[in-house]
Amino acid sequence: MKLVKDCLKIFLLILIPMKELMAQLSPAPLITIRRDDHLATIEMDYNAFAGWGGQLWNVSDDGLDPVGYLVKWWPDASANVVPSMGCSSSNSTGTPTIATETNPHQLVTPNPITQIQPIANNVLYHVKVEKINSLGQVCSPPTELTFMGGDETRVNDLRTSMTFFDDFNWRMGPADELKWNNAMVPQTDPRFNLFFINAQCHSHTLNGTYNYGAGDKSEVAQRARKPILIENGVRRRIVFDMDGIFSGRSVWYLDLNPVKTDLTGHLSFFDFDGDQGLPADVFRIKANGHSISVSLIDGQGASYKIGEAHLPDFGRAMSTNVRRFFDVRLGTDGVQIFVDSLSVINVPFSPGAFKPGVYDLLWSTVGYNTSKDDVPYFLSHWDNFGFDGPNVEPFIVHNYVTQIIGTDLQHASTGNNQNPTFMVHVPDDIRPIVPGIKNEVYLVFSYLKNDYSTFNIEPGDHLLFNGVSFPLPEGGNNSSVPGLVDYSGSPISNRIKIGEVMQGGVSPVHIGHNEIQFFASNTGIVNLHIEVFCPESAPPPPYTQPSQMHHFVHHHALPKTGPAAKIVFIDEEEWSYVASNTTGPTLSNVVPIEVLVGNGNWANWAPDWLNIPATSAEQWTTGSTTGIEKIELFVRAKGSTENPGQLLASLNTSQDAPAPQIRYTFQVDTRTIPNGDYDLFFRATASDGTLSHPAYSGFGYEWDASELSGAYAGIPITIANVPGYVFKGTNGPLWTQSANWESGIIPPSNYAGQIVIDADCEVPANSGLQLAPGAIILINANKKMTVK
Numbered sequence: 001m002k003l004v005k006d007c008l009k010i011f012l013l014i015l016i017p018m019k020e021l022m023a024q025l026s027p028a029p030l031i032t033i034r035r036d037d038h039l040a041t042i043e044m045d046y047n048a049f050a051g052w053g054g055q056l057w058n059v060s061d062d063g064l065d066p067v068g069y070l071v072k073w074w075p076d077a078s079a080n081v082v083p084s085m086g087c088s089s090s091n092s093t094g095t096p097t098i099a100t101e102t103n104p105h106q107l108v109t110p111n112p113i114t115q116i117q118p119i120a121n122n123v124l125y126h127v128k129v130e131k132i133n134s135l136g137q138v139c140s141p142p143t144e145l146t147f148m149g150g151d152e153t154r155v156n157d158l159r160t161s162m163t164f165f166d167d168f169n170w171r172m173g174p175a176d177e178l179k180w181n182n183a184m185v186p187q188t189d190p191r192f193n194l195f196f197i198n199a200q201c202h203s204h205t206l207n208g209t210y211n212y213g214a215g216d217k218s219e220v221a222q223r224a225r226k227p228i229l230i231e232n233g234v235r236r237r238i239v240f241d242m243d244g245i246f247s248g249r250s251v252w253y254l255d256l257n258p259v260k261t262d263l264t265g266h267l268s269f270f271d272f273d274g275d276q277g278l279p280a281d282v283f284r285i286k287a288n289g290h291s292i293s294v295s296l297i298d299g300q301g302a303s304y305k306i307g308e309a310h311l312p313d314f315g316r317a318m319s320t321n322v323r324r325f326f327d328v329r330l331g332t333d334g335v336q337i338f339v340d341s342l343s344v345i346n347v348p349f350s351p352g353a354f355k356p357g358v359y360d361l362l363w364s365t366v367g368y369n370t371s372k373d374d375v376p377y378f379l380s381h382w383d384n385f386g387f388d389g390p391n392v393e394p395f396i397v398h399n400y401v402t403q404i405i406g407t408d409l410q411h412a413s414t415g416n417n418q419n420p421t422f423m424v425h426v427p428d429d430i431r432p433i434v435p436g437i438k439n440e441v442y443l444v445f446s447y448l449k450n451d452y453s454t455f456n457i458e459p460g461d462h463l464l465f466n467g468v469s470f471p472l473p474e475g476g477n478n479s480s481v482p483g484l485v486d487y488s489g490s491p492i493s494n495r496i497k498i499g500e501v502m503q504g505g506v507s508p509v510h511i512g513h514n515e516i517q518f519f520a521s522n523t524g525i526v527n528l529h530i531e532v533f534c535p536e537s538a539p540p541p542p543y544t545q546p547s548q549m550h551h552f553v554h555h556h557a558l559p560k561t562g563p564a565a566k567i568v569f570i571d572e573e574e575w576s577y578v579a580s581n582t583t584g585p586t587l588s589n590v591v592p593i594e595v596l597v598g599n600g601n602w603a604n605w606a607p608d609w610l611n612i613p614a615t616s617a618e619q620w621t622t623g624s625t626t627g628i629e630k631i632e633l634f635v636r637a638k639g640s641t642e643n644p645g646q647l648l649a650s651l652n653t654s655q656d657a658p659a660p661q662i663r664y665t666f667q668v669d670t671r672t673i674p675n676g677d678y679d680l681f682f683r684a685t686a687s688d689g690t691l692s693h694p695a696y697s698g699f700g701y702e703w704d705a706s707e708l709s710g711a712y713a714g715i716p717i718t719i720a721n722v723p724g725y726v727f728k729g730t731n732g733p734l735w736t737q738s739a740n741w742e743s744g745i746i747p748p749s750n751y752a753g754q755i756v757i758d759a760d761c762e763v764p765a766n767s768g769l770q771l772a773p774g775a776i777i778l779i780n781a782n783k784k785m786t787v788k
Contacts, residue, residue, distance in 0.1 A: 244318025265490020627658020
């Protein structure tokens with residue numbers, strides 16, 4: 001009779017309201033707090049030496065195991081803090097409201113390391129950390145600590161010691177054009193070409209691949225407005241804070257280019273030794289996930305890796321939206337890289353491999369057909385960028401662009417009568433405001449196409465800048481390989497000096513619209529802008545930032561993915577959504593259906609191991625999660641268009657706070673649904689009401705980013721239950737009397753279906769009762785069943 005009792009136990013568990021399931025208490029989290037300017041890094045039971053396959057969540061499917069942390073923080077009531085958007089002073093919070101103990105700031109995270117930001121510096125704060133399970137229940141005692149807010153010591157030191165430095169403690173929106181240039185290639189989705197600062201007072205680069213035209217590698221690149229001087233016998237210092245990019249086919253690069261370029265041609269992504277592109281003679285740092293490497297690109301434009309490090313080996317494991325401090329010491333003799341003050345790479349250069357000279361710094365994120373790995377778009381998070389050395393270009397640069405969002409790409413082909421015109425609006429008088437000063441004017445643009453035609457610039461090709469003709473450059477090539485100047489090679493950034501202006505003189509740049517028209521044999525023109533170099537020795541003329549003239553889409557207005565959600569197992573077999581599938585599992589009786597939200601399994605054969613950091617498009621597109629409010633299972637009859645269908649089961653996953661991730665198994669009684677063909681659909685809802693996206697392999701091709709949230713992804717199922725038996729007891733309580741059964745037939749031996757006891761029932765001794773696995777005995781209210 002053990003089988004009967006186990007079946008009863010399973011069925012009764014289905015009927016218990018989820019709110020009555022008590023959270024299993026785990027030990028209070030062990031936390032460490034590390035302070036920095038306007039932020040604190042919170043480590044919670046964290047093992048920074050564990051990389052992929054190291055620290056993982058071990059989570060059962062009943063929803064009761066810890067799956068993340070609930071973090072709350074607030075300044076002490078005695079603290080002198082100032083609410084403000086942006087971190088304009090040491091005691092500004094960076095938020096328009098001041099949190100309190102009764103109304104704290106809070107976040108949920110599936111990762112054991114996070115950064116609370118922005119916070120005021122050097123004032124008393126409180127932090128409270130608790131573990132949380134898949135039901136959104138707090139499942140540990142709290143750990144509560146006080147700490148002295150942010151610590152600006154390191155960043156203040158960098159401000160005073162760097163030649164160029166940006167702490168990004170600016171207002172929310174586009175970054176400062178006085179310090180940065182932003183550019184993109186045509187293969188970047190125009191919606192996801194963003195370089196911006198958010199309310200957390202740090203910078204972001206956004207990138208996603210455009211799957212039309214030619215090529216499949218997207219790039220969004222920021223060029224610092226100041227170059228760095230590399231000299232023999234001197235190690236220059238380059239600093240930045242950077243998080244780990246864990247989305248598939250996504251990397252970031254920091255290049256030192258010996259020529260001014262808005263884009264790089266080194267987009268091979270895999271960085272095989274010998275891969276070629278322009279510019280040549282480049283120093284490169286590359287990072288992805290937990291790995292960082294150093295490459296040199298030689299005079300033929302060929303790249304060679306010379307050093308690398310797996311950061312968990314040094315206790316510096318990376319995580320999404322948690323920035324570590326990178327400190328690079330670079331000279332002609334070699335490079336040493338420190339991460340959070342620990343040396344992770346220290347390699348010498350062969351004599352002459354890296355030449356002295358003036359280098360421009362180009363920060364790039366590159367995506368390799370990102371939707372192929374289900375990444376609609378991805379964010380990199382960075383902060384506190386700077387370098388030291390002499391100021392070799394003592395200018396303030398005023399930059400004017402065609403637009404901020406989208407791409408200004410146009411094709412120029414005289415043979416096809418394509419002579420494109422670009423318009424650049426300049427609302428300012430660019431002439432110096434003091435006598436004896438010259439401001440230099442440059443037109444900057446890149447040759448790059450989005451088709452497979454051949455790049456060609458012939459003698460006589462030219463442009464008109466407000467009606468004045470300038471010859472078009474053939475394409476700068478600082479390598480020894482002429483063939484690299486072509487579509488198959490590299491983008492070519494061009495700088496044409498338009499003129500110089502003095503106080504009271506004639507300016508080639510009109511106040512208002514400026515028209516630039518191209519007459520070229522065959523090329524594409526992209527990222528066109530006007531740069532005005534104003535000497536730092538005199539006050540510059542008025543400057544209007546591009547964001548004051550051109551529309552800018554804020555990050556929160558972009559298409560949302562919602563949490564990653566999928567069905568992983570049906571009746572203990574792995575199943576997945578495939579658009580072309582018309583058949584799926586056949587189900588009967590009570591079926592376990594396991595779901596996963598907000599993360600991926602470390603391996604399909606280890607469903608209880610969940611990744612750290614969490615792998616989810618929501619994390620990659622936003623850097624965090626708002627948490628999951630509820631999860632729901634739906635069915636709809638085959639051929640129906642009802643969306644989402646009939647609710648089959650649901651679960652509140654925000655009992656104390658929204659769950660950061662979920663592994664859970666529904667026990668679904670298919671006998672409540674008529675036999676037939678159906679689609680089974682699973683959906684999660686975030687705490688802000690955003691619907692989940694179906695995180696099955698291939699969803700990046702199946703749906704556009706604007707369609708992902710709430711997209712219908714039904715797994716076909718067939719429900720085929722055999723008829724059940726009902727004990728009515730019309731001739732007494734005996735199980736063995738066929739007249740007591742509604743059908744007049746006693747359930748056969750090894751029966752696997754449902755048996756309902758609707759009257760007092762007695763199973764005699766030695767009756768030979770035997771049921772098959774999966775059989776369910778349901779005892780109705782106020783009835784009893786006695787087994788002798």
